[in-house]
Amino acid sequence: MIEGTIPTRTALVLQQTALTVGVSPTHLSGAVEMDPVALGDDRIRVPIESAWRMWEMIGFAGGPGAGLCASAAAGRGTLGVWDYLFSSRATLAESLRTVMELRSAVTDPSVDWQVLEDGGMLTVRVGVAVEADPVFVPVEEFVLALVLRRVREATGAHIIPIRVAFTHRASGRHAHLIDEFGTSRIDFGASHSEISFLDIADLPTGRDPHLGDLLCDYARLTLAGARPLPSWLDRFHTAVADAIASGDLSLGTVSARMLTSPRTLQRRLTELGTGWRDEVDRVRRQRAMDLLRETDLTVQAVAARVGFSDARALRRAFVQWTGQSPADFRTGQPVQAHRGPL
Structure with a gap:
């Protein structure tokens, strides 16, 4: 069972982000237990409680925009095979559905991620399984900014979303979000955390369907062999x-x-x-x-x-x-x- 866990690759991104925004190594190691040896194994999963403790420290130490530091730390390939699933199918919409289906490769499988299509509008909606509003601020920034980065990489185009929505309330200025997402259409206090695009669903992404199948098979095999990090x-x-x-x-x-x-x-x-x-x-x-x-x-x-x-x-x-x-x-x-x- 991998519910209630996240992959070590995601945990390492959070760990690096915490250090980058000023969390002391002593404070970090005292709050989060991660065996350095086990972290080299893609099949090892870290308890979600460790992720939430890191997010709390990231938000407290980093303040507004701390989640964007995490997305910047997650360069393509950092999160393993999941990063390449954005190019696993013929079109962006098909690839995104595969990304959401195999979201357990980067997050807790209980997290609800969806791809919605309405006419020419394509929306990626993300959510969490717990209510932790202050903690969720950097989480929302991280996930939506990461999705945008991967969409741009998969299509080779500097795509601008038509809307970005966060469930948390606005706190002060948010120019850092406008700079990151390239749009001033940023809503706060929304019912869902989501990012929407117009007329991009049919953009080509994967050029080799056999390679896409191999990527998906590898992701499923890794998840099938996943196990929690030993306590x-x-x-x-x-x-x-x-x-x-x-x-x-x-x-x-x-x-x-x-x-x-x-x-x-x-x-x-x-x-x-x-x-x-x-x-x-x-x-x-x-x-x-x-x-x-x-x-x-x-x-x-x-x-x-x-x-x-x-x-x-x-x-x-x-x-x-x-x-x-x-x-x-x-x-x-x-x-x-x-x-x-x-």
């Missing part, structure tokens, strides 16, 4: 499991694997309502259960693999965790009691 606690569990496997389980070793200090790691666990011992036990318990369930290893061998000194130590811990001995768990005996907190 901090997930990454901590992985670091603990790796340390156990290497025979070097310690707070210092795990914190080094997490690229943080032991004190910061312990503080983060406390913030999450847990602690070092509880989470290490959780990892050991799950690993021991998996080995007992999936292998024929002796209890002594299982004990060694999960970091216990001998089989007796594992038996004591396992009864504490599950109310069963390892042997009873393996044979499927009913649980008699559960004395552990986990």
Whole structure:
């Protein structure tokens, strides 16, 4: 499930924009957790909550026009295959419908994006799934300016919209919007956020239908394999499991694997309502259960693999965790009691 997430490429644009408008790296990293390694994978998705926190910081630090900084940071290709879907079909209208259909390649799939045609008028309408008016100001600027940039790139023409509409109220002067969109017909407090064009629906965009099909197939395959970014606690569990496997389980070793200090790691666990011992036990318990369930290893061998000194130590811990001995768990005996907190 990818609802409630955005792609890492979009998250990186927001991260760069936040830094550009003056958000401190410390403030940004403290509010938004993004594993640098995972961000290199197009299939990894970032929680939408992280996007909203970045948008809040962008709007606060950047003020009017902050969303345009984000669209300027998203040069063609920055957002991956989605950028090229604007040229995936024979005409602009057809390409835009494909862009909206595959919008999950750049945003939360719950966001409602539409292409509307009324006579010679072509309108791209965008929306969000939450009500967050102050945050939505830079979001609207970003999305509508980005659509205009991609339309111009796909057609090779300096197209001017006949109307741009925002749902938020006007705040002071908006010359920056007139400069960006090339029109003074900018409405505020509208029922929808949208950008409209006249007599451009049939403009040619894609010149190779086979290439267009390949682009769409690639976008769908990427979305099919998408998965959420592992949480901090997930990454901590992985670091603990790796340390156990290497025979070097310690707070210092795990914190080094997490690229943080032991004190910061312990503080983060406390913030999450847990602690070092509880989470290490959780990892050991799950690993021991998996080995007992999936292998024929002796209890002594299982004990060694999960970091216990001998089989007796594992038996004591396992009864504490599950109310069963390892042997009873393996044979499927009913649980008699559960004395552990986990």
